[in-house]
Amino acid sequence: xxxxxxxxxxxxxxxxxxVSNVISGSTSVSERSRQKVLDAIRVLxxxxxxxxxxxxxxxxxxxxxxxxxxxxPFFPKIIKGAESAAxxxxxxxxxxxxESSHLREADMIALLRAQRVEGILLVAAGGEVLSxxxxxxxTSSSPVVCLDRLPADLDVDSVCVDDCxxxxxxxxxxxxxxxxxxxxxxxxxxxxxxxxxLRGYRQALQxxxxxxxxxxxxxxxxxxxxxxxxCQNGLLRPAGRPSALFATNGVTGLAALRSxxxxxxxxxxxxxxxxFDELTAEDFFKPGISSVIQxxxxxGYRAVEVLLRRLDKETAEAPRESVRLPATLxxxxxSSTPYSESSKSESANGKVRGLRA
Amino acid sequence: xxxxxxxxxxxxxxxxxxVSNVISGSTSVSERSRQKVLDAIRVLxxxxxxxxxxxxxxxxxxxxxxxxxxxxPFFPKIIKGAESAAxxxxxxxxxxxxESSHLREADMIALLRAQRVEGILLVAAGGEVLSxxxxxxxTSSSPVVCLDRLPADLDVDSVCVDDCxxxxxxxxxxxxxxxxxxxxxxxxxxxxxxxxxLRGYRQALQxxxxxxxxxxxxxxxxxxxxxxxxCQNGLLRPAGRPSALFATNGVTGLAALRSxxxxxxxxxxxxxxxxFDELTAEDFFKPGISSVIQxxxxxGYRAVEVLLRRLDKETAEAPRESVRLPATLxxxxxSSTPYSESSKSESANGKVRGLRA
DNA sequence: ACCGAATCATGAGACGTCTCAAATCGCAAC
DNA sequence: GTTGCGATTTGAGACGTCTCATGATTCGGT
Numbered sequence: 001x002x003x004x005x006x007x008x009x010x011x012x013x014x015x016x017x018x019v020s021n022v023i024s025g026s027t028s029v030s031e032r033s034r035q036k037v038l039d040a041i042r043v044l045x046x047x048x049x050x051x052x053x054x055x056x057x058x059x060x061x062x063x064x065x066x067x068x069x070x071x072x073p074f075f076p077k078i079i080k081g082a083e084s085a086a087x088x089x090x091x092x093x094x095x096x097x098x099e100s101s102h103l104r105e106a107d108m109i110a111l112l113r114a115q116r117v118e119g120i121l122l123v124a125a126g127g128e129v130l131s132x133x134x135x136x137x138x139t140s141s142s143p144v145v146c147l148d149r150l151p152a153d154l155d156v157d158s159v160c161v162d163d164c165x166x167x168x169x170x171x172x173x174x175x176x177x178x179x180x181x182x183x184x185x186x187x188x189x190x191x192x193x194x195x196x197x198l199r200g201y202r203q204a205l206q207x208x209x210x211x212x213x214x215x216x217x218x219x220x221x222x223x224x225x226x227x228x229x230x231c232q233n234g235l236l237r238p239a240g241r242p243s244a245l246f247a248t249n250g251v252t253g254l255a256a257l258r259s260x261x262x263x264x265x266x267x268x269x270x271x272x273x274x275x276f277d278e279l280t281a282e283d284f285f286k287p288g289i290s291s292v293i294q295x296x297x298x299x300g301y302r303a304v305e306v307l308l309r310r311l312d313k314e315t316a317e318a319p320r321e322s323v324r325l326p327a328t329l330x331x332x333x334x335s336s337t338p339y340s341e342s343s344k345s346e347s348a349n350g351k352v353r354g355l356r357a
Numbered sequence: 358x359x360x361x362x363x364x365x366x367x368x369x370x371x372x373x374x375x376v377s378n379v380i381s382g383s384t385s386v387s388e389r390s391r392q393k394v395l396d397a398i399r400v401l402x403x404x405x406x407x408x409x410x411x412x413x414x415x416x417x418x419x420x421x422x423x424x425x426x427x428x429x430p431f432f433p434k435i436i437k438g439a440e441s442a443a444x445x446x447x448x449x450x451x452x453x454x455x456e457s458s459h460l461r462e463a464d465m466i467a468l469l470r471a472q473r474v475e476g477i478l479l480v481a482a483g484g485e486v487l488s489x490x491x492x493x494x495x496t497s498s499s500p501v502v503c504l505d506r507l508p509a510d511l512d513v514d515s516v517c518v519d520d521c522x523x524x525x526x527x528x529x530x531x532x533x534x535x536x537x538x539x540x541x542x543x544x545x546x547x548x549x550x551x552x553x554x555l556r557g558y559r560q561a562l563q564x565x566x567x568x569x570x571x572x573x574x575x576x577x578x579x580x581x582x583x584x585x586x587x588c589q590n591g592l593l594r595p596a597g598r599p600s601a602l603f604a605t606n607g608v609t610g611l612a613a614l615r616s617x618x619x620x621x622x623x624x625x626x627x628x629x630x631x632x633f634d635e636l637t638a639e640d641f642f643k644p645g646i647s648s649v650i651q652x653x654x655x656x657g658y659r660a661v662e663v664l665l666r667r668l669d670k671e672t673a674e675a676p677r678e679s680v681r682l683p684a685t686l687x688x689x690x691x692s693s694t695p696y697s698e699s700s701k702s703e704s705a706n707g708k709v710r711g712l713r714a
Numbered sequence: 715a716c717c718g719a720a721t722c723a724t725g726a727g728a729c730g731t732c733t734c735a736a737a738t739c740g741c742a743a744c
Numbered sequence: 745g746t747t748g749c750g751a752t753t754t755g756a757g758a759c760g761t762c763t764c765a766t767g768a769t770t771c772g773g774t
Contacts, residue, residue: 052760280637409730
């Protein structure tokens with residue numbers, strides 16, 4: 001139904017080769033022929049068939065990105081950056097959602113490969129260790145760049161924030177406000193970046209001369225229920241409970257806050273709180289949550305740059321690239337001095353005891 | 358580099374036609390041949406080349422969706438629903454962002470058409486009336502289904518909420534709390550759904566016997582600055598100012614709240630507030646914002662169903678479909694009785710006067 | 715006017731898949 | 745051992761584009 005180059009050729013009175021040359025702008029074509037062809041294009045409202053072109057050239061000008069859950073605000077921002085970079089270079093971006101399932105993630109990647117995308121951006125579904133087969137499938141054929149959540153031990157290009165440094169910054173901030181018992185709520189520690197954030201936590205404690213307590217490391221999953229249980233157990237106990245919480249990502253951070261609000265605890269009254277990632281339009285809801293902000297747009301943008309560099313024959317064989325971007329700490333209401341130093345008896349502990357009964 | 362059917366045929370010792378038949382499962386193939394081919398597929402790790410298949414069959418099994426801004430939480434939810442429905446039917450979904458620009462939107466649609474997507478879901482960029490050319494381009498060749506923001510006078514299938522009814526519900530709720538001066542902050546009225554929401558507003562007023570005042574219709578754009586100006590002017594004036602605000606969408610709603618918080622007004626103390634769309638994780642931030650919740654996932658899902666029905670030869674010629682889904686009103690902190698009936702002097706008016714000085 | 719060298723135009727062939735008319739096979743009936 | 749017929753298999757051709765070897769044209773120089 002749509003017009004083809006052959007029809008253009010007939011209308012313009014030139015050969016199909018000439019039409020092709022005009023369209024791809026490659027070989028020299030006389031001005032006269034060019035105009036005839038351009039006229040024909042206008043008359044027939046011709047659109048090149050990218051499918052046919054791809055078949056011939058073996059290039060699709062398409063990249064794919066797979067994220068665990070597109071409805072988590074963090075990911076669309078990455079996607080936007082990636083799409084921006086992609087389009088600037090003339091590439092399409094296919095967006096797929098793995099629903100945080102490794103199975104579906106593998107399917108999505110297979111689909112993208114079948115569609116002959118030239119490269120893939122991957123924010124891995126968390127939670128499991130990679131099987132050797134999956135690892136192999138990731139690194140074979142079209143190149144992959146991992147973002148944010150790096151599967152441990154996977155030898156591919158990657159872009160993420162300086163997780164360790166960002167976590168250290170957050171913890172230092174809390175220590176600076178006088179906190180000495182700081183719990184950390186992590187996601188799955190199979191993810192390299194979660195390990196790194198935990199490392200930053202320990203590093204900050206060490207620099208501050210505070211002993212590390214294993215009992216203050218909570219979480220280890222994105223499961224809302226598990227996070228809720230650990231937070232409630234951890235903060236409702238009568239003694240030795242932390243005065244501050246640090247969540248290593250927005251998902252567990254939100255789950256933690258929800259679960260604690262549900263039992264009547266609130267920040268900063270009962271505990272100080274800092275989380276990775278922007279939870280919401282935090283600048284006008286109360287309380288504002290102190291957050292470690294990642295340069296999401298940049299991450300997506302840079303990841304595409306890395307990927308395209310890998311696609312370019314000239315630079316395809318370069319050593320693995322691991323881009324680390326700096327994060328920013330935004331201090332809002334939720335991080336304050338410890339309750340133990342201010343309004344201990346009337347609000348916090350009293351409340352807690354009442355709830356435990 | 359990847360294996361082709363021809364190579365499979367050679368390895369399996371059959372013809373290329375037989376291989377094709379095995380793969381597409383079409384014509385009858387003997388069990389013996391089938392096994393030989395399946396073995397070869399396994400040995401060579403064959404993946405069909407979807408590009409070549411598309412060229413031959415003239416089908417891409419791909420849909421496209423263009424949204425104004427993927428970082429607005431409303432859209433990823435729609436996308437998720439659409440992707441879900443698409444994948445269930447074996448379709449891909451290409452996600453594109455028009456950055457709320459008609460120009461880019463047209464580009465995106467052209468790109469999708471060049472990629473030979475079979476159909477397009479469109480959440481139109483707001484703000485301008487459609488030129489006849491653009492209108493024509495929208496309705497030509499591959500079918501389009503509009504979601505949420507319907508360009509006025511465009512004759513295509515559409516899926517959105519019952520905008521009029523939802524707005525009426527929200528306003529009735531406010532009137533039920535005793536409000537009689539209710540301002541409405543709309544987006545661009547070139548969008549059909551914005552018109553509808555305004556209509557619902559008027560309808561509710563009428564049923565409640567409250568005269569419509571043109572001076573209480575603010576906004577008319579998604580521009581943050583313009584919204585801010587109108588809200589501040591409207592609420593800071595000494596007399597005749599409304600006791601409640603209704604925002605017809607999340608973008609202007611957020612802008613309105615921000616601008617009012619910025620001048621020291623807060624809800625529900627100084628004004629009651631209801632907005633279309635979920636602004637954030639509103640159930641635990643204070644104040645919770647009363648919201649009209651749209652069935653976003655369903656909208657995307659249903660839109661794909663409508664689109665695929667249009668693609669199916671059997672039902673392609675059916676009359677235009679306009680799906681209207683019901684919305685839900687979630688009442689939270691921000692809608693309450695008017696300040697004039699409760700704590701008038703101490704908080705609201707006093708504050709306002711102070712600020713105007 | 716003619717030659718050689720650019721420059722420009724041509725059209726067949728290939729990309730990997732599907733389709734389909736024609737050829738071949740297997741087997742039962744005679 | 746033929747014949748006949750349905751079940752399988754075959755392989756050429758087409759989808760729309762690009763490539764490239766070849767052929768045609770132009771043009772400056774003499």
